[in-house]
Amino acid sequence: MNRRFFGLALATVVGLSAMTQAAIARSLEDILSSGVLRVGTYADQPPMAALNDAGEYEGFDIDVANHIAEIMQVELEIVPLTTAQRIPFLQSGQIDISLGALTRTPARALLVDYTIPLHSESVLVLTTEENAIETWRDLDAADQTLASGRGYWTTDMVRAELPNAQQDLYDGPADQVRAVAQGRATAIVDIIDTMMVFTEQYPDVNWRVIESEIYSAWCAIGVPRGEEGLKNFLNVVIHDMHTSGKTQEFWTTWYGAPNPKPVPLDPVF
Structure with a gap:
């Protein structure tokens, strides 16, 4: 194939792919309008998140997700994920945000955006x-x-x-x-x-x-690329959780002791 034509074709595919993702990912306004926040996390990894005997999700991630949804005044929808699904589900728009102890890595930062750290590991x-x-x-x-x-x-x-x-x-x-x-x-x-x-x-x-x-390492909340409004909102919520002690409260409830390496407080993000 002609190299120039191949380059143009590849650029077109990449461009269409980016447009598709941008169209699928929901903005903060979209989430508020829908009345539902879709949060991806585990279904079988206590104390992070798991189904209890009553068939309800519980754990550290669930407390955090409920707290965010309550502030947004929307319903919470938990989408159960495996470790390998956390990034693809964000990219495809099947979830709005990803919890699940999503560690910040350079490779992942090429694919999704991160909030400020939620906790350490x-x-x-x-x-x-x-x-x-x-x-x-x-x-x-x-x-x-x-x-x-x-x-x-x-x-x-x-x-x-x-x-x-x-x-x-x-x-x-x-x-x-x-x-x-x-x-x-x-x-x-x-x-x-x-x-x-x-x-x-x-x-x-x-x-x-x-x-x-x-x-x-630091774990943060994953957000689709380019959703700055959603990311900025979550940053404010997480910072407020750290300053109020709510992060450690949730962690102690499920892990039995405070997180040994709390996130340093920094008002600038």
């Missing part, structure tokens, strides 16, 4: 007393099998930092913790707050956390 090692390792670097050995999450950014980090370890992939934290509890994996290198909740299901296992922090 820290990567530590979860293993058992049977594992004699002393530091997370001791896991970089062929006799160590790590239970990692499919589609998680931490999975790529582990693969790069601990290349000699065996790595098995699972669909979520519950499966990761089960693998270690049943002896199919020796450790987890991942977000510790999320993992610890599932250890309660295995009281006979002697769990151990290696306390040295491997990595800390």
